[in-house]
Amino acid sequence: MTKKIATLAVALAAVGALGACSSNDNSSSDTTSAQPTTSAAASATVAVPPGSPAALLAATAWETTSATDAHGAQVPLTDDNVKNYVGFAYFKPDGTFTMYNLDDTPKMHGDWSVPADGKTRTIVAKDDAGQEKFRRVTDIITLNDKEFTYRVYPDANDKTVYFDIIHTPTTHPEPK
Numbered sequence: 001m002t003k004k005i006a007t008l009a010v011a012l013a014a015v016g017a018l019g020a021c022s023s024n025d026n027s028s029s030d031t032t033s034a035q036p037t038t039s040a041a042a043s044a045t046v047a048v049p050p051g052s053p054a055a056l057l058a059a060t061a062w063e064t065t066s067a068t069d070a071h072g073a074q075v076p077l078t079d080d081n082v083k084n085y086v087g088f089a090y091f092k093p094d095g096t097f098t099m100y101n102l103d104d105t106p107k108m109h110g111d112w113s114v115p116a117d118g119k120t121r122t123i124v125a126k127d128d129a130g131q132e133k134f135r136r137v138t139d140i141i142t143l144n145d146k147e148f149t150y151r152v153y154p155d156a157n158d159k160t161v162y163f164d165i166i167h168t169p170t171t172h173p174e175p176k
Helices: 001-019 053-058
Strands: 063-067 089-093 096-100 104-115 118-128 132-143 148-153 163-169
Touching: 053 132, 104 132
Parallel strands: none
Antiparallel strands: 063 089, 063 163, 089 096, 096 104, 104 118, 118 132, 132 148, 148 163
């Protein structure tokens, strides 16, 4: 049994090394999260680069704990401007994510990425058939082991009005 596990580990490492050497013309070269695969190795986790902003995001589950407006004032999580961003988020090292409302009902799932500079986070929400529903790119304001905050603009043409959505690590288990 130990020999089989060791063989599997070597095979997975080889697949990971090959995957790290390949390029994907559909994504920018500075994206630090892996894209999901459809090969037989799809069940293997492809780690994001250690110490990268993507690795920080994937290192823990996140819970929306507060929000602030452009003036720094607290905004209730039930406010119409922020309530769609509230919940639990699970960013996996293989480039996929799942999000749930605070009552553990499914919110969305799909793919995610953070460039090496850590300035933005992109999510591509998908339906159950794997088709893209929408794509959202948000500015990252804070990303460390204690906080993940991104900014949303109700009107993309007015950068003076925004809301910062603040997340902190959680031990809340991912709903099944």
